[in-house]
Amino acid sequence: MTESPDEGGRREPPEPAEAPQPPEELEPAGADVESGADQVQQQSGRRTRWSSGVRAGIPTLALLVLLAIASFVPGIGFAAGGATEAAGRDLEAAIGGLQTGAPVLVDIDGDLGTYPEIRYATRAALADLMLRGANVAVVSFSGEGRAIAVAEIARLRGLGVGPDRVLDLGFRSGGEPALVQLASEGIGPDASGSFADDVRKDGLASFRLALVIGGAEIGPRSWVEQIQPRVPKLPIAAITPSFLLPEVLPYRGSGQLVALVGTLPAGLAYGQQVAARGADFGPGRFAERSPSGAAIVFGMLVAIAVLLASSGGSLAGWARAAWKRGRS
Amino acid sequence: MSGFFEAGGAGTVATWLAVLVTLGVWSYLIGERRLLRISQLLLAGLATGYLSLIAIREVLIPQLIKPLAASSAHLELVLDLLLVAVLVAGRWLPRRVVAVPAAILVGGTVGYALGGAVTGTLLPQLAAGMAPRAAGPGDALAGAIGVAITVPVLLSFLHGVPRGRLLTGAATTGRWLMLGGLGAWFGFLLLSRLALLVDRIGFLLGDWLGVLR
Numbered sequence: 001m002t003e004s005p006d007e008g009g010r011r012e013p014p015e016p017a018e019a020p021q022p023p024e025e026l027e028p029a030g031a032d033v034e035s036g037a038d039q040v041q042q043q044s045g046r047r048t049r050w051s052s053g054v055r056a057g058i059p060t061l062a063l064l065v066l067l068a069i070a071s072f073v074p075g076i077g078f079a080a081g082g083a084t085e086a087a088g089r090d091l092e093a094a095i096g097g098l099q100t101g102a103p104v105l106v107d108i109d110g111d112l113g114t115y116p117e118i119r120y121a122t123r124a125a126l127a128d129l130m131l132r133g134a135n136v137a138v139v140s141f142s143g144e145g146r147a148i149a150v151a152e153i154a155r156l157r158g159l160g161v162g163p164d165r166v167l168d169l170g171f172r173s174g175g176e177p178a179l180v181q182l183a184s185e186g187i188g189p190d191a192s193g194s195f196a197d198d199v200r201k202d203g204l205a206s207f208r209l210a211l212v213i214g215g216a217e218i219g220p221r222s223w224v225e226q227i228q229p230r231v232p233k234l235p236i237a238a239i240t241p242s243f244l245l246p247e248v249l250p251y252r253g254s255g256q257l258v259a260l261v262g263t264l265p266a267g268l269a270y271g272q273q274v275a276a277r278g279a280d281f282g283p284g285r286f287a288e289r290s291p292s293g294a295a296i297v298f299g300m301l302v303a304i305a306v307l308l309a310s311s312g313g314s315l316a317g318w319a320r321a322a323w324k325r326g327r328s
Numbered sequence: 329m330s331g332f333f334e335a336g337g338a339g340t341v342a343t344w345l346a347v348l349v350t351l352g353v354w355s356y357l358i359g360e361r362r363l364l365r366i367s368q369l370l371l372a373g374l375a376t377g378y379l380s381l382i383a384i385r386e387v388l389i390p391q392l393i394k395p396l397a398a399s400s401a402h403l404e405l406v407l408d409l410l411l412v413a414v415l416v417a418g419r420w421l422p423r424r425v426v427a428v429p430a431a432i433l434v435g436g437t438v439g440y441a442l443g444g445a446v447t448g449t450l451l452p453q454l455a456a457g458m459a460p461r462a463a464g465p466g467d468a469l470a471g472a473i474g475v476a477i478t479v480p481v482l483l484s485f486l487h488g489v490p491r492g493r494l495l496t497g498a499a500t501t502g503r504w505l506m507l508g509g510l511g512a513w514f515g516f517l518l519l520s521r522l523a524l525l526v527d528r529i530g531f532l533l534g535d536w537l538g539v540l541r
Contacts, residue, residue: 057357064354068529071540116527117520143379146386171386176440190390225448226440242516242523246509254456256448263516264523289534291526299522 070295077293078265088270090259094237100133102208103199108138109145111215114241121239121267122213123288124274135195139169141178142216146171167195176226183230204231214240220248224256347536350528481506
C-alpha cells in the first residue's frame with residue numbers, strides 16, 4: 001500500500017490478518033514468500049515516509065527547543081544607544097509634553113499576525129499616556145485592528161482605568177475615505193460622556209496627539225497623507241512592526257511624524273524607559289514581560305548561518321563562472 | 329504575557345485553546361497536516377464570522393438601518409442602498425448599469441489615495457529631500473547620496489527605450505541598488521517574523537507552563 005505525497009504522515013490502519021486457507025487453495029511457496037516480502041517492503045516504506053516527515057522537521061523542532069532554552073538566558077539582548085534609544089526618547093518626549101487631561105487619539109490598526117512584535121511598545125505607550133494623565137480616545141479602521149482595540153480597552157479597564165479616561169470610538173468602515181470623514185467631521189455624535197463632549201467641539205484639532213499603531217492597511221502613511229494636510233496642527237506619532245519601517249521612516253526624517261518606534265529593539269528600549277520611571281499605573285506598575293532579547297539574537301544568528309550556507313554555494317559557483325568568462 | 333486572557337476559568341480555557349491550536353499548527357513540522365488544516369479552517373471560519381458581526385453591528389445597523397428606520401428623509405442612504413444592491417446583483421444586470429457604482433467606488437478610492445499621496449507624501453518628501461542653503465556638509469552629502477541612489481533606481485525602470493552605454497550602466501547599477509534595498513527589507517521581515525516565533529514560545533513557557541517570568 002502506498003500513500004500519496006499529499007497524505008504526509010497519515011497512518012493507515014493495519015490490514016487484517018489473512019484467514020487460514022485450505023491446503024488446496026494455498027499458493028506456491030515462492031509466491032507466498034514474494035507477497036510477504038512485498039508486505040514488509042510496503043510497511044518499511046510507510047515507516048520511512050512517516051519518519052522522513054519527522055526527519056524534515058527535526059531542524060525546525062531543534063530551533064524551537066533552542067529558542068525556548070535561549071528565552072531563559074538573561075543579560076543578552078539588543079545593544080542600547082544610538083537610534084534605538086533615540087526613537088524611544090522621541091515617543092517619550094511627545095507623550096511627556098502633554099498636559100494632564102490632554103486628549104489623545106489612538107488609532108489601533110495593528111495586524112493580528114504582526115501585533116505581537118509591537119504589543120510591548122503599544123502597552124508601554126498606553127501606560128505612559130495613563131501615567132501622564134492623558135485621556136485616550138481609541139478608534140480603528142480595520143476589522144483586525146478593532147479586535148485588538150477591544151482587547152486592549154478591556155485590559156485597561158481590567159487594570160482600573162475608567163471610561164472617563166478611555167473613550168471607545170469604535171470601528172469606522174471605508175478605509176482612507178473614513179479617515180477623511182474623521183478629519184472633516186470629528187468623532188461624530190455617537191460617543192457620549194464629558195470627554196467626548198470636549199473633543200467634539202473642535203473636531204480632530206481638539207486632540208493634542210495622534211498615536212497610530214500600524215500594521216494593517218491603514219497606518220502611519222494613511223494618517224500622514226489624509227489627516228495631516230487637513231489637520232496640520234495635530235502631531236502624529238507611530239508604532240509599527242519592522243517590515244513597515246522602510247515605508248514610514250522617511251516621514252520621521254521629514255518631521256511629518258513626531259516619533260516613530262518601528263523596530264523591536266526601539267520598542268524594548270522605550271518600554272524599559274517607561275518601566276524605569278516606576279510610577280503607579282492602575283493598580284500596579286508597567287511590568288509587561290518583554291520579548292526575550294537572547295532568543296531573538298540567537299534566532300537571527302541561526303537565520304544568518306542558514307542564509308550563508310544556502311547561498312554560499314551558489315555565490316561561489318556564480319563567482320567561478322564569472323571568473324572563467326573573464327579569462328576566456 | 330499576552331494579557332488577553334483574564335484570570336479564572338474562562339481565561340484558563342482560552343489559554344488551553346490557544347495552546348492546542350498553536351501546537352496543532354506546529355504539528356505540521358513533523359508532517360501532520362490534518363491538525364494544521366483544522367486550525368486553518370477554524371481561523372477562516374472565526375475571521376469570517378467576526379468580520380460579519382462587525383459589519384452588521386458597527387456598520388449596517390447604526391449607519392444604515394437605524395437612520396432609515398428613524399426617518400425617511402435620508403435620500404442619500406436610499407441611493408447608497410440602491411448602488412450596493414446593483415453591485416450585489418451585478419451578475420444578472422447589464423454591464424453598463426453595474427459600471428456606475430463600480431466607477432464611483434474605484435474613482436472615489438483612487439481620488440482620495442492619489443490626492444493624499446501628492447499632498448501628504450510626494451510634495452513634503454521632495455521638500456524634505458532638498459538640502460537648505462544653511463545646511464552643513466553632512467546634509468549636503470546625505471542629499472547627494474540620496475540623488476545618487478534615486479536616479480539610477482528610476483532609470484532601471486526604463487523599458488523599451490533605446491539606451492546608450494552610460495544609461496545602460498546606470499540602469500544596471502539601479503537594479504543592484506534596488507536589490508540591496510529589497511535585501512534590507514527582507515532583514516526587517518526576518519526580524520519581524522522571528523519576534524512572532526519568540527512571542528509564541530514565550531506564551532507557551534510563560535502563560536501556559538508558567539516557567540517564564
